[in-house]
Amino acid sequence: MRKITLSNGKIVEVECLSCAITSGLVKPDGGVIVETQYFHAHQDVAYPIEGLVILASKRHITCLDELTDEEKNDYINILSRIRKAQREALGIEYVYYFYNEDTTHHFHTWLVPRYEWMYEFGRSVESVRPVLLHARNKMNDIYNRKKVIQAIDTLTDELN
Template identity: 75%
Template sequence: MRQITLSNGTTVEVECLSCALTSGLVQPDGGVVIETEHFHAHQDVAYPIKGLIILASKRHIYCFDELTEEEQLDYISLLTKIRKAQRDVLGIEHVYYFYNEDTSHHFHTWMVPRYKWMNEFGRSVESVRPVLRHARNKMNNQENVNEVIQAISLLTKALHGER
């Protein structure tokens, strides 16, 4: 069990954070960006980077080869849609995808947009951790957080055909 503190300050104990999020037990800050039968996408606001989306399976699995054929199709289709929305409404040119099977949660893919300020941390996979740390420690100001919230709203609308 792990303890999670919600944005309203209350604490809940869950077995798996991804299960808690995809089942709706825990509501992500900024809301659900898009949801399908098998997947669930939200912004991780712990890292205030515009358009950083976490795409998680609803089933409690870990490895890519555990996806059913139906889930595989749903996954690639949704990943593509989110990617397109990132480009269309946020102007994101490149995205880094990060997914580790030995996660303490369950199957989820990070879609980390690249911005110019990230170049000082390098361009390889090793840059991802310092980029996230920088965002969490140095960009958690109200102005940037507001921009992140605005980006969530733009992505959500784009993904529901409301633009």
């Protein structure tokens, strides 16, 4: 078991945080955006960027090639539905998609919106890490959290 401090300061003791979130044992701030048979979408509000979505597999795997055919179909369908909702409901023109396999978490993809204020950190994929750190360290206030929760609610309504 590992002790993990969540973005809201609550400490949880779990084997795997992703298992705990996708199974409903741990509720992410803002709740579940959308859920399918194989995937779970939420936002890590520690990064207060409106419309940022994490799409995680419910099954404990780490690599894209470990997905079954059914999971692959579900993945691309829910990923494209989330992206469409980001565009139509939140007006997000561009996103960066990230997934990495050297993680202790489940297979998951981050959909990181690209906003005008982010260009001060650059215009390439290399700017995303500084943007995320800036959001976590400089934008973590009541005002931005409220905007993030509103965006989560908007996406949840759009996708369910």
